[in-house]
Amino acid sequence: MQIELTRFSTLVETLSDPVYVLDETGRFEYVNDAFVEMVGYGRDTVLGATPALIKSPDAIERAETNLGRILSSDGPDSVQFEIEIQPNDGEPIPCEDHMGILPYEGAYFEGSVGMLRDITERKEREQELKRRNQRLDEFASVVSHDLRNPLNVAIGGIDLAKAECDSEHLERAERGLDRMDALIDDLLTLARADETITDRESVDIVQIVEACWSNVETEDATLVTDVDCTVDADESRLKQVCENLVRNAIEHGGDDVTVTVGEFEEGVYIEDDGSGIPEDEYDDIFTAGYSTSDEGTGFGLSIVEQIVEAHDWEIRVTEGSKGGARFEIISSEFVTA
Secondary structure: HHHHHHHHHHHHHHHHOEEEEOOOOOOOOEEOOHHHHHOOOEEEEEEEEOOHHOOOHHHHHHHHHHHOOOOOOOOEEEEEEEEOOOOOOOEEEEEEEEEOOOOOOOOOEEEEEEEEEEEHHHHHHHHHHHHHHHHHHHHHHHHHHHHHHHHHHHHHHHHHHHOOOOOOHHHHHHHHHHHHHHHHHHHHHEEEEOOOOOOOEEEEHHHHHHHHHHOOOOOOOOEEEEEEEEEEEEEHHHHHHHHHHHHHHHHHOOOOOEEEEEEOOOOOEEEEOOOOHHHHHOOOOOOOOOOOOOOOOOOOHHHHHHHHOOOOOOOEEEEEEOOEEEEEEEEEEEEEO
């Protein structure tokens, strides 16, 4: 037994991440060298102290709540959550705390164990990304406003000119302005597509798909639904995903394409029976501005990818069952009704 404890202690001491053990009363019973180095207190000061030495009341409450989850009858074996560590000297350190409980027999709790990971760099990247997104959003809004006014004037001028004469030049100019209008809409959507999803509700996939189908010019295309599941999502942004995928299928598959929405073991899919996408283009299709159609803006699939990732889901493209394109949205959150 002593040999095993010595091996365990040696292993823990070699870890670069801080490790701690709290006894059944919630006091530090063991910490490794990395923990001592992070908090800036001597080992003698830490051992026997409570987490209040290095944590705020909110952080302590969060840890106790997560410990309660582990100790519940149907709780997980371990939990991972974010906290801030307040060292003896310096600014608070954002950390990821991976916590579990010590093995125990009977009804008596023996204590908990955890490993901290400094996520300062990740938090800084997240903040920088947030600042960039805010600037991009502001820029897109200004550009949209400043472009729409002269665009509307030009559209109105073409309408007046068409009432006085019939010219293919006016038709071509009108198509160009319509494309500019679509580009502005897509640029605004793209600027906001990866905003963090905070408000979710249970959404029926069939209802979403059918609503999107009615919002898209589907010509003679056919919709087949072979899905009966729900998912917690931002409904309006999930509609953007479906509308863009349906629009993409019709643009590339033809007016009489059949679009099928179904479910599989990893999530849901939308596929068509069109000509499909060459495999060597799979990595390119989600790039903003990439398009093989004169009708599209090239932003639709990029918007899809960003919204999917904002939900913490995954999207991949492959060949459909009838040779067309198949887009699979992968998540364990889809629940079969």
